[in-house]
Every structure is written in structure tokens, then in C-alpha cells.
Amino acid sequence: MQVPPLKVYNSLSRQKETFEPLNPPFVGIYVCGPTVYNDPHIGNARPAVFFDTLRRYLTYLGYKVRFVRNITDVGHLLGDTNEGEDRISKQARLEQIEPMEIVNHYTQTYHQLIDTLNVIRPSIEPTATGHIIEQIELAQKIISEGYGYVSNGSVYLDVMKYKADYPYGELSGRIVEELQEGTRELDGQEEKKHPADFALWKKASPEHLMRWNSPWGEGFPGWHLECTIMSTKYLGETFDIHGGGMDLMFPHHECEIAQAKASNGGKSPVKYWLHNNMITVDGQKMSKSSGNFVTIGELFSGKHDRLTQPFSPMTVRYFILGAHYRSTLDFSNDGLLGAQKAYKRLMNAKNILGKLAYPASAGELNAKADEEIQGFCTNMVIAMHDDVNTARVIAQLQNIARKINTFYQQPETLAQISADTFALMRDMFLNFTENILGLKEEKNTNVEPFVVGLLELYAEAKAKKEYETVDKIRSYFKSNNLIIKDLKNGVDWAYDEN
RNA sequence: GGUCGCGUGGCCGAGUGGCUAGGCAGAGCUCUGCAAAAGCUCGUACAGCAGUUCGAAUCUGCUCGCGACCUCCA
Structure with a gap:
């Protein structure tokens, strides 16, 4: 069978490229996972199903795939308020329970739902809270490389400084000068040297629930740091495939690239960037x-x-x-x-x-x-x-x-x-x-209606004295460890106690 | 406003210079106790206009319509 080589559309180059792993037969894939603070919707299912299918195909081709998908259990500011409040701690306060309880609950929900979609569990499923130390270290590294600065207990990546040495916006096509319009009033804007700068570490406000000690005081990691650290920690400084939704291209993935390059001397962290499109409702x-x-x-x-x-x-x-x-x-x-x-x-x-x-x-x-x-x-x-x-x-x-x-x-x-x-x-x-494709058969496991139907036939046959049929049906039950009970007022079944 | 993308038959949804996408729905036929399933046949679709070409749904330009990102989002 003569077929062309496997090609994938690389968002970075904006064209289809022949897939050639960095270290065959090994392939490293990192996919941005869920933020576990509420129930996942079908839009969240799309990347899970698609990248699962890609993983399955690469495995089918004989590659040894390490598939990493994170659980975001901290960080990410709320969009609908300007309080700069942690999304998970906000939800926790609403429900009057611990943030980690929220995290555990929705992680389990996610697992259960994704499992039923026949999505294979990741090889490694790291959590952001499990990598706080690494994230602090990475922020320090970026500071020492000269691309980060501390301001009022928070740490920011100096985009203008970075941009002087590396192409900021290479993935999303964003131009920093054009980003300034429509910038939302984020907490801490005035601390930044430039509006495009983004947080590596945020100082925790007094009421903030999720907080960790750091060289800059108590705080929590920035929005994009976890993916940079967890992908490179488990897949290497440069790995094969990074996946996620198109809506993550900017700023999330752009920032991931910047963080990686700012800390490793400018090496591109990812060879192929793959982005799935959105699910729409009425367009x-x-x-x-x-x-x-x-x-x-x-x-x-x-x-x-x-x-x-x-x-x-x-x-x-x-x-x-x-x-x-x-x-x-x-x-x-x-x-x-x-x-x-x-x-x-x-x-x-x-x-x-x-x-x-x-x-x-x-x-x-x-x-x-x-x-x-x-x-x-x-x-x-x-x-x-x-x-x-x-x-x-x-x-x-x-x-x-x-x-x-x-x-x-x-x-x-x-x-x-x-x-x-x-x-x-x-x-x-x-x-x-x-x-x-991971399309398995969904067998009908509810046998009760069949048992009831068969019992009806049994009763009818018995009334007509068709004992051959009667014995046949009884043997069906027997071979399935059930017995038929002839009662005065009808028939019933029970488990065979022998 | 900037950047990018899309508009395919009743619906969903591939394709992208000449060669069957596929599914759902619909019509006819075969099979058939009834029904279903299945098979066969059918619709001659590519937003509009102009251009390139022997040939365009596919390339180019313009027009109209829709959307995504630029802010948390898969």
C-alpha cells in the first residue's frame, strides 16, 4: 500500500508538515487539560477525543507515545469580575468548602466522563499544585536571564525585553503594538512595565485562599507557567506535539513559548503545535x-x-x-x-x-x-x-x-x-x-426485560402443555445461573443457589 | 479597530483545478406474514459578481453574510 507520509498542520508554520519525531520511536505529546472548577461541556470533550485519537493512531503506527495532560487546579483569574480572584477559590467560597475539595470533586467528574468517551488516560497527568516549587524556580530562572522582573510581590515577564531578542507573537501572529487596545482592567496593571507583560507569579491578596510561600512573599503561580514547566519536565526541553483548543493560542500558548525561550536560551519548546477548532451553537x-x-x-x-x-x-x-x-x-x-x-x-x-x-x-x-x-x-x-x-x-x-x-x-x-x-x-x-477512532460497541447490559419476556413465553407454553418448549426455556435460565419458580399465582425467577 | 478563518444539495459534514466523500432526512424499487434492517436507484449542491483557464465549487479580485482571537475559555 503506497501512501504519503503522515502530515499535520502546524499552527506555528501555518502549513501541513511531515511528521518526524525528534527521537523516534518515541513521541511526546502535551495537551492542555481541564481547569477543574465545574462540569465539563462538549466543547471540552473535543480536544480530549481528538488528541486521544491522534495518540491512538501514533501508537498504531508503532510509536512509543508518552501522553501528558495536565489538571489545572490553581490559577487563572476570573473573567467576569475584576477582583483578580482565583477561580477555584471563588467557587470554593460559594459552596463553603475547601478549594481542594472542589478540585477533587471536579477531577473525578472529569475522569468519569472522559472515561466513558473511551479516552485513554494520559501516561502522566500532572497537577499545577504539585509543581509549585518548579514554577517558582522557573520564574527565578527567567528573572536571572533578564526577562523577568519583580513588582510589588509579583513577578512579570518583560515582553518588550523578550521581544528584543525573540519573536513574540510567532505562534498567534499577534503584534504587541496592536494588543494595547481593548486591554481589560486587570488587577495589578499599574505594576507592569508594559501592558503586554504577563504574570509568572502573583502576590496573594489577604483573602486569597490558595497561596504558597515564595521568594517574593505569599502568592500563587501565574496563568501560563504550569504548562511550560509540566510539559518540559516530563517531555524534555523540546518535545514533539503540543495540543489544545484554538482559543488557547493567544495568550496561553504564546506565553508558554516565551517562558520556555526566556529560560532556556531561546530553544523552541515544541516542534508541532496542533489546535482543534471550537464547537459552536447556532454559529x-x-x-x-x-x-x-x-x-x-x-x-x-x-x-x-x-x-x-x-x-x-x-x-x-x-x-x-x-x-x-x-x-x-x-x-x-x-x-x-x-x-x-x-x-x-x-x-x-x-x-x-x-x-x-x-x-x-x-x-x-x-x-x-x-x-x-x-x-x-x-x-x-x-x-x-x-x-x-x-x-x-x-x-x-x-x-x-x-x-x-x-x-x-x-x-x-x-x-x-x-x-x-x-x-x-x-x-x-x-x-x-x-x-x-476508539468507537467501541455499546452493548445492552439491561437483561431484565428479556428475562421477563422469556418468563411470559414460559407461562404460555406451560398453559398449552408444550413441555418441550417449557423445558427449553428452563434450561436457558439454568445455564445463566437463574431458576424459574412456579408459584401458585404465576411465575417468577430467582438466582440459582446451587 | 487589528489579525485570522468560514459560507457546499432539506440538515450535518468531507473535498479543493477535470476522477463517487460519507451520514441523516426524503422518493422509488428488491426482499418481506407485518414491521424493521439491509441492498440498489434518485436529487445533478458548492453565497453573489467579474476574471484566469481547454476546463473552477476548487485559483485571483471585488461584494455580501457569518464567526474566532485580540480578556478567563477547549
């Missing part, structure tokens, strides 16, 4: 701050005004992967309904595939059919190699599903393709569906 970006979000939990329960029914985790995963990661994806009940049917069609085909057996002797080969199926398989790889185009992969899987259905209903057509093609089709279909 508008879904976000916590605008309030137009649907949480993952609401999606699973169906309890939301925009939803007519619950949607299963795999439906949601299919929905996300049905669009290319760099396109916006419009959230809608109709879109989800379509994804649900399409996903089930794929799973039905998968089950049928398990029942297909290639005939002992091949028939007359239909070269056209043979080539068509091989083409579907090749196209899946081509699509993945063209900037991880999962939407195109899914189209090919649906094409293969149609062939599988035909083979099932017209077995004679199966002998018209070669045994090799059949094996290729089976392996590729299963690998891409389950291992790469």
Missing part, C-alpha cells in the same frame, strides 16, 4: 463564559432544553470525529441524531463482519470489487496522513460497512474478492473503528 462558540454550553453529563442524560433525548458516549465520540478537527462543529440535536444512526450502522456492520467467513475456495475474482475495497482501505490511511482527517476515515468505514452488508446477504459475492483483500478489509475495519 456561536460554545463556552462557559457565554453560558450556551451543554455539559457532557447533560448530553448523556438528555436533560437539556436543546436535547430531545439522551445520547450515548459513543454517539458523542462519533459526532466529534465526524468533522475534521480544524473545522468548527455545530452542535445540534439533529446532528447528534444523525451521528447516533450512523454509529449504530457501523456497529451492526462490525457484528456482521464477525459472522462472515471467507469460503474455502475462492470463486471467479471480480477485479473491480477487489480494487474498490482495497481502495477504501488505502483511503483511510491517506485520510489519516492528511492532517488526521477522521471525517474522511469515517466515510470510508461506511463504504466498507455497505460491502460487509452485501457480503452477508449475498454470500456468493464474498468469493469474488481475494482472501487477502478480505483479510485486509477485516483488519483495517476493526483497527480503525475500535483501536484508532
Whole structure:
């Protein structure tokens, strides 16, 4: 199978580049994880699902992937107030509990929801609070390199100084001079040398709950420091892939680059920057701050005004992967309904595939059919190699599903393709569906209705004295460790105590 | 205001100089006790205008509409 090399769109160069790991066969991936202060919404699920799929594919290709995704459990100022209050401590005060309780609660929620989406847990999942010392050290390093300064107990990165030596704005295309308009009234603006300067360490106000000792007094780490330290600590000074949402490009990722370069002599921390696009609602970006979000939990329960029914985790995963990661994806009940049917069609085909057996002797080969199926398989790889185009992969899987259905209903057509093609089709279909796209079968685990239905048939058969059927049904129960109880007033079942 | 992106058939959503995207919904047919599933066939879509070209949805220019970032956000 001749296919082009894997290419990914690098936000830094604004073009597709051939993926070549720094230290093959090892690949390091860092993805910005959640800030654990409330329930994640479907927009948060997108990077989780997409970068999971990328990780799965790289693993499939034979790379040894170390996947790091952080938990932000401190920092990040609130956007809707100007109090400069820590987001997590604000939520904690509202609920009258400890900040760490908030962190633990929402971390667990995140894990549980992401698990059901069949997202593999990271190799390393570091927390910001677990790396306070490293963050202080990094701030000190940046000061000693001459790119940071202390002001009123806080530490800032001197953007103008940095900009004189390195290209600030290389990732986002931002020009410092144009940033000055519309700058929000942030706490501590007057402490800065320049409005574009950003905090590496913030002095804690007296009422601030989350605080640590530092050379500059009690405070907490700045907004971007944690990702710089946790990515390079576990993946190296320069690593392969850094992922996250497009909305993090500026300022977050731009600042990460600046912090890294300011502390390491100007080495670029990341080879490939990958950014997923946003999920929209009626054309508008879904976000916590605008309030137009649907949480993952609401999606699973169906309890939301925009939803007519619950949607299963795999439906949601299919929905996300049905669009290319760099396109916006419009959230809608109709879109989800379509994804649900399409996903089930794929799973039905998968089950049928398990029942297909290639005939002992091949028939007359239909070269056209043979080539068509091989083409579907090749196209899946081509699509993945063209900037991880999962939407195109899914189209090919649906094409293969149609062939599988035909083979099932017209077995004679199966002998018209070669045994090799059949094996290729089976392996590729299963690998891409389950291992790469991570679409697993959602089996119906509620057996109660089947038991009740079978009991009804049992009672009917017994009334008609059809004892052969009666015995048959009883044996079904027996083989599943259940017994049927004939009572005076009907039938019932119980666990077999033997 | 600055930077960037988008506008594809009823809906979602790929593609991007000539070669089938795919799914959902809809119509017809096959199969069929009923129903479903499945298979086959069908719509001749690319915001508008002008240009480049043998040929453009795909390139260029303009117009209109929408959005993202510039502030916490995936």
C-alpha cells in the first residue's frame, strides 16, 4: 500500500508538515487539560477525543507515545469580575468548602466522563499544585536571564525585553503594538512595565485562599507557567506535539513559548503545535463564559432544553470525529441524531463482519470489487496522513460497512474478492473503528426485560402443555445461573443457589 | 479597530483545478406474514459578481453574510 507520509498542520508554520519525531520511536505529546472548577461541556470533550485519537493512531503506527495532560487546579483569574480572584477559590467560597475539595470533586467528574468517551488516560497527568516549587524556580530562572522582573510581590515577564531578542507573537501572529487596545482592567496593571507583560507569579491578596510561600512573599503561580514547566519536565526541553483548543493560542500558548525561550536560551519548546477548532451553537462558540454550553453529563442524560433525548458516549465520540478537527462543529440535536444512526450502522456492520467467513475456495475474482475495497482501505490511511482527517476515515468505514452488508446477504459475492483483500478489509475495519477512532460497541447490559419476556413465553407454553418448549426455556435460565419458580399465582425467577 | 478563518444539495459534514466523500432526512424499487434492517436507484449542491483557464465549487479580485482571537475559555 503506497501512501504519503503522515502530515499535520502546524499552527506555528501555518502549513501541513511531515511528521518526524525528534527521537523516534518515541513521541511526546502535551495537551492542555481541564481547569477543574465545574462540569465539563462538549466543547471540552473535543480536544480530549481528538488528541486521544491522534495518540491512538501514533501508537498504531508503532510509536512509543508518552501522553501528558495536565489538571489545572490553581490559577487563572476570573473573567467576569475584576477582583483578580482565583477561580477555584471563588467557587470554593460559594459552596463553603475547601478549594481542594472542589478540585477533587471536579477531577473525578472529569475522569468519569472522559472515561466513558473511551479516552485513554494520559501516561502522566500532572497537577499545577504539585509543581509549585518548579514554577517558582522557573520564574527565578527567567528573572536571572533578564526577562523577568519583580513588582510589588509579583513577578512579570518583560515582553518588550523578550521581544528584543525573540519573536513574540510567532505562534498567534499577534503584534504587541496592536494588543494595547481593548486591554481589560486587570488587577495589578499599574505594576507592569508594559501592558503586554504577563504574570509568572502573583502576590496573594489577604483573602486569597490558595497561596504558597515564595521568594517574593505569599502568592500563587501565574496563568501560563504550569504548562511550560509540566510539559518540559516530563517531555524534555523540546518535545514533539503540543495540543489544545484554538482559543488557547493567544495568550496561553504564546506565553508558554516565551517562558520556555526566556529560560532556556531561546530553544523552541515544541516542534508541532496542533489546535482543534471550537464547537459552536447556532454559529456561536460554545463556552462557559457565554453560558450556551451543554455539559457532557447533560448530553448523556438528555436533560437539556436543546436535547430531545439522551445520547450515548459513543454517539458523542462519533459526532466529534465526524468533522475534521480544524473545522468548527455545530452542535445540534439533529446532528447528534444523525451521528447516533450512523454509529449504530457501523456497529451492526462490525457484528456482521464477525459472522462472515471467507469460503474455502475462492470463486471467479471480480477485479473491480477487489480494487474498490482495497481502495477504501488505502483511503483511510491517506485520510489519516492528511492532517488526521477522521471525517474522511469515517466515510470510508461506511463504504466498507455497505460491502460487509452485501457480503452477508449475498454470500456468493464474498468469493469474488481475494482472501487477502478480505483479510485486509477485516483488519483495517476493526483497527480503525475500535483501536484508532476508539468507537467501541455499546452493548445492552439491561437483561431484565428479556428475562421477563422469556418468563411470559414460559407461562404460555406451560398453559398449552408444550413441555418441550417449557423445558427449553428452563434450561436457558439454568445455564445463566437463574431458576424459574412456579408459584401458585404465576411465575417468577430467582438466582440459582446451587 | 487589528489579525485570522468560514459560507457546499432539506440538515450535518468531507473535498479543493477535470476522477463517487460519507451520514441523516426524503422518493422509488428488491426482499418481506407485518414491521424493521439491509441492498440498489434518485436529487445533478458548492453565497453573489467579474476574471484566469481547454476546463473552477476548487485559483485571483471585488461584494455580501457569518464567526474566532485580540480578556478567563477547549
